[in-house]
Amino acid sequence: GAVVSQHPSRVICKSGTSVKIECRSLDFQATTMFWYRQFPKQSLMLMATSNEGSKATYEQGVEKDKFLINHASLTLSTLTVTSAHPEDSSFYICSAREGEGHTGELFFGEGSRLTVL
Amino acid sequence: GEDVEQSLFLSVREGDSSVINCTYTDSSSTYLYWYKQEPGAGLQLLTYIFSNMDMKQDQRLTVLLNKKDKHLSLRIADTQTGDSAIYFCAGPLGYSTLTFGKGTMLLVSP
Numbered sequence: 001g002a003v004v005s006q007h008p009s010r011v012i013c014k015s016g017t018s019v020k021i022e023c024r025s026l027d028f029q030a031t032t033m034f035w036y037r038q039f040p041k042q043s044l045m046l047m048a049t050s051n052e053g054s055k056a057t058y059e060q061g062v063e064k065d066k067f068l069i070n071h072a073s074l075t076l077s078t079l080t081v082t083s084a085h086p087e088d089s090s091f092y093i094c095s096a097r098e099g100e101g102h103t104g105e106l107f108f109g110e111g112s113r114l115t116v117l
Numbered sequence: 118g119e120d121v122e123q124s125l126f127l128s129v130r131e132g133d134s135s136v137i138n139c140t141y142t143d144s145s146s147t148y149l150y151w152y153k154q155e156p157g158a159g160l161q162l163l164t165y166i167f168s169n170m171d172m173k174q175d176q177r178l179t180v181l182l183n184k185k186d187k188h189l190s191l192r193i194a195d196t197q198t199g200d201s202a203i204y205f206c207a208g209p210l211g212y213s214t215l216t217f218g219k220g221t222m223l224l225v226s227p
Contacts, residue, residue: 004159032213034213034214042219042220043217043218043219043220044160044205044217046210046214046216049211049213049214064174093159095160095214100213104216105162106171106213106215107160108152108159108161109159109162110158110159111157111158111159113157
């Protein structure tokens with residue numbers, strides 16, 4: 001079946017540095033990918049919708065200059081956490097759907113745990 | 118938009134049945150989903166149900182939908198220790214993504 005892969009699965013960085021997380025759809029093309037953030041013992045919070053070839057759509061309260069999203073191809077979206085601080089430490093999960101709208105399964109990556117020291 | 122609520126914790130013994138409950142707000146939701154998240158991992162779709170169905174069974178999983186009460190439940194028969202995880206119910210959000218409940222942590226003891 002379709003698979004969504006994230007890399008890296010874990011990353012530790014120093015405060016003030018930037019970190020890039022990749023999300024790939026391995027055997028299907030995804031014009032739209034989604035980035036979520038999950039705090040400990042919390043649900044997933046949608047951060048932004050990544051659109052291939054155009055700007056991402058950010059949810060209210062999510063800083064677009066802080067969380068840069070690039071969807072350069074139909075199989076790759078990247079999330080860059082710029083000038084990371086300890087409060088950015090979290091579990092980031094991407095997802096992608098093969099079909100349009102709510103057809104087809106929404107596949108999730110394995111997640112990337114970011115720890116900012 | 119959809120808003121989903123679920124109980125946060127459930128503990129059962131191995132071999133018992135587990136029932137995880139969820140309530141939702143948007144009566145126009147066409148699909149409702151159950152996802153499973155194991156520690157440190159992403160989400161895995163377990164099953165989904167169309168709004169025109171009352172029940173769906175898939176091996177050990179049974180989903181019940183009460184549209185009048187906007188209540189969704191997931192029953193796991195013969196629960197195993199490997200079923201220990203967090204279970205999220207989810208409903209449609211916007212054009213193509215989902216909104217999730219806070220998750221129910223299922224702990225299965227031997």
